[in-house]
Amino acid sequence: MEDRVFQPRLVLVFSGKRKSGKDYVTDWILESLGPQVCCVLRLSGPLKQQYAQEHDLDLTQLLGPGPYKEKYRADMILWGETQRRQDPGYFCRLATRGVRQPVWVVSDARRRTDLEWFKSEFPRQTQSVRVQCSEETRKQRGWSYTAGVDDAESECGLDSGVHFDWIITNEANAPSLEEQLQSILKLAEEAADL
Numbered sequence: 154m155e156d157r158v159f160q161p162r163l164v165l166v167f168s169g170k171r172k173s174g175k176d177y178v179t180d181w182i183l184e185s186l187g188p189q190v191c192c193v194l195r196l197s198g199p200l201k202q203q204y205a206q207e208h209d210l211d212l213t214q215l216l217g218p219g220p221y222k223e224k225y226r227a228d229m230i231l232w233g234e235t236q237r238r239q240d241p242g243y244f245c246r247l248a249t250r251g252v253r254q255p256v257w258v259v260s261d262a263r264r265r266t267d268l269e270w271f272k273s274e275f276p277r278q279t280q281s282v283r284v285q286c287s288e289e290t291r292k293q294r295g296w297s298y299t300a301g302v303d304d305a306e307s308e309c310g311l312d313s314g315v316h317f318d319w320i321i322t323n324e325a326n327a328p329s330l331e332e333q334l335q336s337i338l339k340l341a342e343e344a345a346d347l
């Protein structure tokens with residue numbers, strides 16, 4: 154009950170392909186704004202927590218950037234989709250429960266329903282951000298094409314027909330993150346009355 158009453162001032166909903174740097178960019182924003190103002194919310198957090206428990210896996214490694222989680226990704230996607238079919242907002246609600254910072258940074262929207270949930274709960278506050286980079290850069294960061302993952306909704310659900318308010322290019326030959334994120338940080342600082 155109490156959770157529905159709290160209204161964040163700004164909700165930045167990030168999406169992007171595997172190894173585009175969603176976690177890296179959202180962690181960068183958290184460092185810039187600080188934990189009093191900003192909270193990074195991972196929709197995959199509660200999913201991985203429940204999946205790890207059911208399958209007796211190492212949650213810390215599932216949450217990290219290394220290769221461990223990739224062994225389980227295809228099965229985790231299917232497992233999560235069973236929950237989402239019954240209730241598309243299930244992981245969004247869990248990830249936002251009890252969060253009290255004024256600026257929410259959602260690091261991993263993957264499906265239309267993820268973005269739609271935030272837009273319908275927080276229509277005035279929600280802004281969408283796409284993180285992109287070349288396949289070459291993703292490969293250098295450890296990505297390789299995996300059928301059943303890279304051709305599934307989890308990776309392709311927001312590929313087309315979606316308007317993004319902001320697009321960040323996260324690779325070496327692009328303008329610095331500092332430069333590209335300047336306007337978003339300003340918006341967040343204004344929203345948080347800093």
Ligand SMILES: Nc1ncnc2c1ncn2[C@@H]1O[C@H](COP(=O)(O)OP(=O)(O)OP(=O)(O)O)[C@@H](O)[C@H]1O
Nearest residue numbers: 169170171172173174175176177178218294323324
């Ligand atoms: N701008 C950058 N400079 C240096 N390293 C980066 C940069 N962006 C991403 N990386 C590194 O690339 C790897 C993948 O990045 P990250 O985990 O943020 O991607 P992701 O989009 O969250 O991937 P996944 O969907 O697999 O979780 C990480 O090891 C991260 O530290």
Ligand SMILES: C[C@@](O)(CCOP(=O)(O)O)CC(=O)O
Nearest residue numbers: 197200229230233261263307
């Ligand atoms: C299972 C899944 O949540 C894994 C996400 O892992 P990560 O955000 O790439 O670390 C992807 C999905 O929900 O489709």
